[in-house]
Amino acid sequence: MQDAVLAFLAKEPAHGYHLHARLRRALGPLGESMNRGQIYVTLARLERAGLVVGERAEGLPERPERKVYALTPAGRDRVAAWLGEVGWPKPDLAEFHLKLAAAAATRLADPVELVAAQRRELLRRLREVQRAALAEPAASGAGLLLEGVVLRLQADLRWLDACERAWSGAGAEAGGG
Amino acid sequence: MGSVVLAVRLALADVRRHPAQAVMLLLAVTVATATMAVGLSLHAVSDALYAQTRAATAGPDVVVLSGESGPEVTAALASLTDRPDVAAHHGPYRIVYTDLTTRDAVSSPVVVHGFAETPGPVNRPLVTSGRWVRPGGTVLERGFAVALGVDVGDRVTIAGRSYPVVGIAVTAATSIYPWGAQIGPYGGPSDYTGLAWMTRSDARALAESRNLPVTTAIDLKLRDPAAAETFRHTVADDHPVRLVRSTFRSWWFTAQHDKVILRNAQPILVIGSWLLGFLAVTGVATLAAGRVAEQTRRAGLLKAAGAGPGLIAAVLLTEYLAAALAGDALGLTIARLTLPAVAAPTASRIGDAEPTVTAVVAATALAVAVAVLSTLGPTLRAMRTATVTALAAAARPPRHRPRLTALSALLPTPLLLGLRLTARRPGRAVLQACTTATTVVAITVLLTVHAQRERGYGLDGSTALPNLRGLHDRRLMLAITVLLVALAVVNILTFTWTTAMEARATMAVARALGATPGQVAAGLSAAQLLPGLPGAVLGVPLGFLVYLLFGVGDSVPPRLSWTLGAALATLLVTAALAALPARLAARRSVARELGAEAA
């Protein structure tokens, strides 16, 4: 979530509620449970970490909602690093989805490229896990667990295929923003 | 009723899509039925031709001949005319035995009948060209004239003297050429002899000029023609006739003698027609089996139409039956056209010829049998299966044959493939062997027929005048053999094509695994050759046996080298023919072949 918020600020500074609206739109039905408080908490954390800086709008009392947040250079670095990162989140795919949306909206990276890179990484992981799984005797507990990981990775790869098709086809439509 | 209409409609649609099979069946049945109709009608036609000649020439019921001549003989023969059962007579007349030589120095024995210039009430030879006898000229019997190649206006030498041929005629009083002499000189045995007429005085002069043998004859018409055969016995007690050592020839006997020349022709044709029908069945049955398998792929469609396996079989039967009956009609027409030539190898008789009712019925039965037998296998299977899909499933995958597989592993690749292909469908292998056997049987019989040596009809048995019976037999046998070979060729192409289609997937896999197209083509060829081998081996002795069964007299076997050579040639041609479709099939890219069968 943190990184996604940072990424959405990459294009231009924005209010908290603005960011909230964008994120919710990007997540669709899955985002309905997200409330604004979470955004402000995240923004406060980011500000403490020195990745964003909040500016009060002219002539308004000092309240977080009124602040306009912008990226610091450190924040920009972090965004770049995050986009290039191929770590894979566990069950929650929202982060990757947001990454693609952000990349498309901010034109910082090509979503299709991101998908391809992620795919490569997952395939490498699949390879290792599968090899380990095959080396284990058939019905062992470890083998079973590894098998589970393999199947999940396979499912994720299928989804990445779908992402690639979607983002190379409709392009900006899919992510919104 | 609806299913009948449906069956007919499906049959028509199928024929339009695969005309080749219907045409093949039609042609094969045409040939088989024509042959059978002609063969079975021969004797009846011969009788009919004799009857027409007899009617046109007022043929006698009995001819009485005496080996001697002289006034007592003449008087004795003439006394027969007083009998109450004799209605009319001609003669007694003189018959002189001598030789005739044509302008081309072809010689033949001849009997010269001395006849009046105006014909009598009995035995009035019908002049077909030129005119009747006049002093100084001679009239030849038509069969004799055609054999000699002599026409009106030519000159011939009889007993050393030259005579012009003033006319050509036919008669029913004697058998057909070359049995113009009913008895030999002085009553002894007769040789192949032609018949000629001269005026009575010319005949006498001829006989006296060289002191030639003379017999005397009288033609009688009885009140009851049916009593002609027993006439001899009726007059047995009569005195003068007995004294003169006479021979009685009834019209019935003469008519029977006509058929001697057809002695071999009928077996050749009838057995030939069975063999043709057999080959037709073997070829078409293979196609029929393949068609059923193809039909059941449209199972869904047919099921929707409420069809069961019975309908599929009915469609097939309808199609083949229709083609067979069409072939039957065509064959009978051909029989009608060729019958005169086949039933009358000499030109001695006149009249029209038609296939008999028996022959027509038998030929039609043959046509129906061919159609039914061809569809027998698939029909039986269809009746035993409950649903169309079950029929499709029961397409009978080939059985596992570990011993044959192990044996084939020892052979070079083409034979390996060929043996395994043969083993897939042993039923078809039997059909293939039968085709080869039938062909070799026919060729062996042909060679045997050609190996026989007969006496020619010329002087002293010279073959300057060919033996017409032997010639006729050989021609018929050749025609039958050519037809059989043609059908066998079609069969071989059918077998190979069917095998190649069925084995497409396996051959594609073999090619993917490293078999060259040449090896695959050779394998398909070998798949024809391997069953053909026992067929050819069996065919040679079988052929000779067939000949022995209907051949008479001393049969000369053909030269062994010829028969073995023929068997070998059959096998080689089989292999070559099989290689044709195989080569075509092997040309396509392997990927295409594999993909085509992936479904």
Add this chain to the structure above:
Amino acid sequence: MTVSGAVIRARGLVKHFGRGQSLVRAVDEVDLEVPEGQTLAVMGPSGCGKSTLLHLLGGLERPTAGEVWVAGRRIDTLSERDLARMRRRSVGFVFQSFHLVEELSAAENVELPALLAGRSPREARRRAMLLLDRVGLAGRARHLPSRLSGGQRQRVAIARALVNEPLVVLADEPTGNLDTAATLDVLRIFEELRAAGQTLVIVTHDERVAATADRLVSMRDGMFVDDTHLAAARPRGLGGLLGLGD
């Protein structure tokens, strides 16, 4: 042995089907080099031309343009006869629909390429039994394909592909018709082959199969769009993959 160690090389490979309006560019300008001992996976959506590519590499299909070398020998100009001979020695095929001969037992199926290559029946049978043992089907040598499961049939097909010790094994969607358990069996065999140094080219749309490869090529519309080596750049503990010790 081979020039530059490449078992298979392709330059400018093109395969067109049909003409005019119905022209299909199944393979469109493909360059490829497969070094010895590599396991290459070709992935792509259906209809992208990967099976056609495999057929071209194995000489089952002739290219419209371009060149193919197998073991340093140019094969796109060979006659059908020489292509068959080449396949005997150098290429083993594994197909999606197995393509076993229905009326032959497993052992008879496996020994067939050896017989076609001219080996004695005894030698061919010996090799066949050896390979059947290697794929774990020694006890089913006498079974007909109809009595074998899908996975077992494919294993027989793999054994058949190996009987002539080919330079490369070409597999076209080998797990396409198999369930999960059978797929695992086949993957196990592929792993063993890879470890033993066999050169493999596998066309697949199954990620798990692709994951066994050293190198992955993605194909779309007849062209290569990606070419990655999957060997891990840095060894990573498997724990990390499971989110442990984060």
